[in-house]
Amino acid sequence: MRAIPTIAGYALREALRRKVFLVVLLLTAGFLFLYWLANHYLFRDVGNLGSPSPAIEPRTFAGAFMVGLAMFSTLFLGVVLAIFLTLGVVRGDAERGLLQPLLVRPVARSTLLLARWLGAIAVCTPYVIAVYATAVVITGTAGDWWPDHAVVPAIELAGGVAIVAALSLLGSIFLTSTANGIAIFMLFGAGLVSGLLGSIGHALNSDRLEHWATIIAWAAPFEALYQDGLREITAETVGLTGYLIQLGPFGGANTGGPAVRLWACAYLVVVGLVAALAFSRRDL
Amino acid sequence: MTAALSARALEKRYGSTTALAGVDLDVGEGELLGLLGPNGAGKSTLVKIACGLVRPTRGHAEICGAKAGSLEARRRIGYLAELFRFPGWYSADELLVLHQRLAGSDGGEAERTELLELVGLAEARDRRVEAMSKGMQQRLGIAQALVGAPPLLLLDEPTSALDPVGRRTVRQLLEELRRRGTSVLLNSHLLSEIELVCDRVVILLRGEVVTEGSPAELSRPRGIEIETDQGTTIHEGGHEDVPRLVDELVRAGRKVYGVRVLTSTLEDTYLEAVGGETS
Numbered sequence: 001m002r003a004i005p006t007i008a009g010y011a012l013r014e015a016l017r018r019k020v021f022l023v024v025l026l027l028t029a030g031f032l033f034l035y036w037l038a039n040h041y042l043f044r045d046v047g048n049l050g051s052p053s054p055a056i057e058p059r060t061f062a063g064a065f066m067v068g069l070a071m072f073s074t075l076f077l078g079v080v081l082a083i084f085l086t087l088g089v090v091r092g093d094a095e096r097g098l099l100q101p102l103l104v105r106p107v108a109r110s111t112l113l114l115a116r117w118l119g120a121i122a123v124c125t126p127y128v129i130a131v132y133a134t135a136v137v138i139t140g141t142a143g144d145w146w147p148d149h150a151v152v153p154a155i156e157l158a159g160g161v162a163i164v165a166a167l168s169l170l171g172s173i174f175l176t177s178t179a180n181g182i183a184i185f186m187l188f189g190a191g192l193v194s195g196l197l198g199s200i201g202h203a204l205n206s207d208r209l210e211h212w213a214t215i216i217a218w219a220a221p222f223e224a225l226y227q228d229g230l231r232e233i234t235a236e237t238v239g240l241t242g243y244l245i246q247l248g249p250f251g252g253a254n255t256g257g258p259a260v261r262l263w264a265c266a267y268l269v270v271v272g273l274v275a276a277l278a279f280s281r282r283d284l
Numbered sequence: 285m286t287a288a289l290s291a292r293a294l295e296k297r298y299g300s301t302t303a304l305a306g307v308d309l310d311v312g313e314g315e316l317l318g319l320l321g322p323n324g325a326g327k328s329t330l331v332k333i334a335c336g337l338v339r340p341t342r343g344h345a346e347i348c349g350a351k352a353g354s355l356e357a358r359r360r361i362g363y364l365a366e367l368f369r370f371p372g373w374y375s376a377d378e379l380l381v382l383h384q385r386l387a388g389s390d391g392g393e394a395e396r397t398e399l400l401e402l403v404g405l406a407e408a409r410d411r412r413v414e415a416m417s418k419g420m421q422q423r424l425g426i427a428q429a430l431v432g433a434p435p436l437l438l439l440d441e442p443t444s445a446l447d448p449v450g451r452r453t454v455r456q457l458l459e460e461l462r463r464r465g466t467s468v469l470l471n472s473h474l475l476s477e478i479e480l481v482c483d484r485v486v487i488l489l490r491g492e493v494v495t496e497g498s499p500a501e502l503s504r505p506r507g508i509e510i511e512t513d514q515g516t517t518i519h520e521g522g523h524e525d526v527p528r529l530v531d532e533l534v535r536a537g538r539k540v541y542g543v544r545v546l547t548s549t550l551e552d553t554y555l556e557a558v559g560g561e562t563s
Contacts, residue, residue, distance in 0.1 A: 006385040010371075017373050097369040101428060104335045104363040105386035106355045283298075283338040 003107040004115045011085070011119025020084040021123070024077060028131055031073055036138050039066055043143035063145025064234045070135030071157060071233075072192075075226050078128035078161040083184050085120040086168040088177035089113075094284045095176070103284065110276035113169060117272075120165045125158035132157055148236040153229030159264055160222035160229075164188060166268055170275040173282055191216065191223035198227070202246065221264040228256030286349045288313055288360075288436040288467030289334055293343035296329050296491075303329040305491035306343065311436065314465040316458060318478035321488035322558050327471045328366060330488070331440050334469070335363045347436055359388070362429035364422075366440040366471075372414030376405055376424050379413065380431060389432035399427040402460070404453050418445040426454065437461065437468045443477060455481050479550040487557045495557040503547040511542040518546070 015021060046062045090113075093099040102112065132154050140146045147153065164184065171180040198213025200206075217224035234242060289311040296304040304326045311317045319327050332338040333345050336353025347357035370379055380396045389395060400406045403423040413421060422445045429437055443451045451474075458481045461468060472478055478485060479499045487495040495502065505522035512533060519529050523545050530540055548556075 002388070003386055006382065010382060013373070014371060097365060097367045098371065100335075100337060100365045101363070101368055101370065101383070101425075102386065103337060104358055104361060105383065106358040106388065107386055108355065281339070284332070 003105075003111050004118065007102070007107070007112055007115030008119040008122065011116050012122055015085050015119065015123045018084070020081070024081050024127075028077060028127075031077070032131070032134055032138070035066075035070060035073075035135055036142070039138050039142035042066065043145075046143070059143055059145050060234075060237060063139050063143050064147075064237065066139050066143075067136060067147055067233050068230050070139070071132065071153060071226065071229055074128055074131045074135065075157055075160055075222075077131065078124050078157065079164045079185075079188050079222075081127060082120060082124045082161050082165040083168050083181055083188075085123060086116065086165050087172055087181040087184070089116050089169055090172040090279060090282070091175060091180075092172060092177035100284060109279045113275055113279055114272070117162075117166055117169055120169075121158075121162045124161045124165060128158050128161050129154045147233035149232040152232045156225040156229035156232070156261070159261070160225040163222040163225070163264060163268060163271070166271045166275070170271055170278070173275060173278045187220060188222070191220035192226075194220075195223050195227050199246075217260075218263060221260065221267045224256065224260045225264050228260050231256050286313075287311060287346075288315070288348055289345065289469060291330065291334070291343070291345040294330065294333060294340050294345055295342040296326070296333065296338065297341045302491050304333075304340070307488070307491065307493055309486060309493065311467050311469050313435075313467055314462060316462050316468045316470065316481055316483045318482035318485045319469060319471040319488065320473075320475065320478060320485060320554055324490075325488040325558075326491040327488055328440055329491075331363075331438050331469065331471055334436075334438055335361060359432075360434055361436050361438055362431065362434040363438045364425045364429045364440060364442050366444070368425055370413045370421065370424070370428075372412060374413050375410045376400060376413070376416075376427075377409045379424065380428060383428045383431040387432035387434075391432070395431070395433075399430050402430070402457060403427045404450075419447060419450045422446055423450065423453070426457065433466075435465075435467060437466055438471075439468065440471045441473065442470070443472065443474060451477065475550050475554055485550065487554060489558050495553065499550055502550060502553045504553070506546040506548050506552075509544040509546055510540060513539040513541070 042062055043059070046058050088096075090099065103109065136147060136150055167187065168180060168184045171183055174180075175183060194213050194216035197209055198217065201209025201213055217227060234246075287310040289309070291307055291309040294304050294307040294309075295302070303324075307326070307330060309317075309330070319330070321327050329338060333340050334347065334352050336358055339353070345352035348360045350356035350360065374382065377396055377400075380399060383389075384391060384395065396409075397406070400409055403426050405420060405423055405427065408416065408420060411420075413424070416424065422442065426439070426442055429439070443454050446454060455477065458468060458470070462481075462483075470478065470482060482499065484498050485496065485502060486493055507518045508521050508526060508529060509516060509518050510529065510533065519525070521529065526543055526545065530543060533540055
């Protein structure tokens with residue numbers, strides 16, 4: 001167990017040295033600046049917009065939309081970071097000769113995987129939580145609108161990124177760095193598309209679309225967590241405003257709640273066990 | 285006495301390719317064993333099985349009595365891979381700290397200082413790996429393999445990037461390790477190096493042991509070269525035939541200026557064993 005902090009520290013140091021971290025930080029700064037600008041003008045003008053119905057609260061609608069957009073961007077940036085930190089952990093590092101000196105030490109391969117995952121999420125999850133929190137504060141101060149539940153979505157976004165990091169680690173056992181990066185990004189994209197299709201299915205009252213979106217959300221629970229997080233930010237918004245938010249791209253899924261969160265934890269454990277088994281049988 | 289490394293009927297197949305086809309091999313305590321063979325003979329596979337990086341298809345290997353690849357076995361080995369790389373941002377000292385932690389070594393700074401001095405890198409203690417030459421990195425690799433004073437050292441081409449001075453440093457290091465009782469499995473293409481330092485040599489070909497013995501045992505007599513007033517001639521025979529041949533020549537009125545017993549070199553034996561095969 002003494003090896004876990006040692007290898008996690010090794011991974012953390014590697015992560016902080018990589019240029020991808022700097023690039024993500026620059027992109028984040030750019031995103032947050034644009035986000036602040038958008039909030040500033042949106043909430044300045046939203047009071048002048050006439051509401052089609054007195055039952056619709058424009059400020060709530062705009063705030064929920066903006067935070068939903070911020071959650072999408074935060075998840076995307078967090079996933080980019082998670083993938084780039086883990087895509088070459090096994091096969092990539094073995095091909096470069098970095099892995100062998102570590103693996104011949106009396107450290108179980110499963111310990112190495114766990115430590116590398118911990119090292120990656122020690123960078124990604126604080127990042128995701130910090131960006132999300134900053135976006136919520138920007139919207140709150142610019143528009144005087146705050147999510148109904150602000151903490152759970154932050155944890156769910158971080159959980160989603162942790163799942164992507166685990167999937168990327170699993171992929172790194174079988175695939176080269178490039179192939180793994182492409183595969184995990186495609187998986188992430190497929191998950192997001194299925195979530196959007198689910199929202200469309202909900203708006204159109206299409207049971208079949210909703211059914212398939214639900215299946216995919218459970219198969220890729222980072223998507224389910226993200227959708228659940230979206231649902232949480234307007235969980236107590238009712239009436240026509242709540243209904244309209246639900247119809248939008250950042251409306252969140254109908255499925256969710258504790259079952260999805262428990263499943264996400266179980267999913268992480270299953271991915272970890274499969275990765276440990278696959279790695280234990282891999283010749284290097 | 286338990287062998288430092290013991291392999292029995294070791295087989296490894298990658299699909300239809302056979303890398304090892306039933307190898308039996310022992311490295312005794314404190315023994316320095318040289319592993320020779322053309323590219324693709326299975327040398328690196330054998331070393332990787334001993335380290336636990338590769339699983340054998342059949343047979344088994346043990347390190348000091350523990351199954352190769354087990355945590356117990358890995359506590360007893362030091363390994364330098366043929367193709368290795370260390371993170372460039374580590375200094376030599378930091379890299380050794382990392383390996384001390386992973387190996388569970390409590391040698392601390394004293395051990396690191398000793399190892400860096402042993403491989404001639406005492407002055408480069410704080411230098412980052414990325415600022416080191418390939419030869420320096422290779423010597424640092426040997427130092428990391430020695431962290432925790434393992435009883436068995438597995439070196440896969442440890443001198444491939446070294447200049448002649450660096451090679452001599454490694455040879456002296458190997459002799460020092462022999463004095464300390466460390467067993468070494470040395471996989472190298474440099475026959476002269478193996479001939480100079482190894483107690484025993486094993487030649488692999490297509491995954492099988494084709495020849496083994498001490499360098500002296502593998503050197504066979506190839507005749508006696510005698511220089512006389514009538515020129516240089518080569519006679520059949522070995523060391524024990526020299527007095528008789530000289531006596532016969534003197535009796536025949538020849539003036540003998542020099543005598544040299546010819547033996548085959550390890551290179552001759554190697555080429556004979558592998559039949560000129562290169563890959």
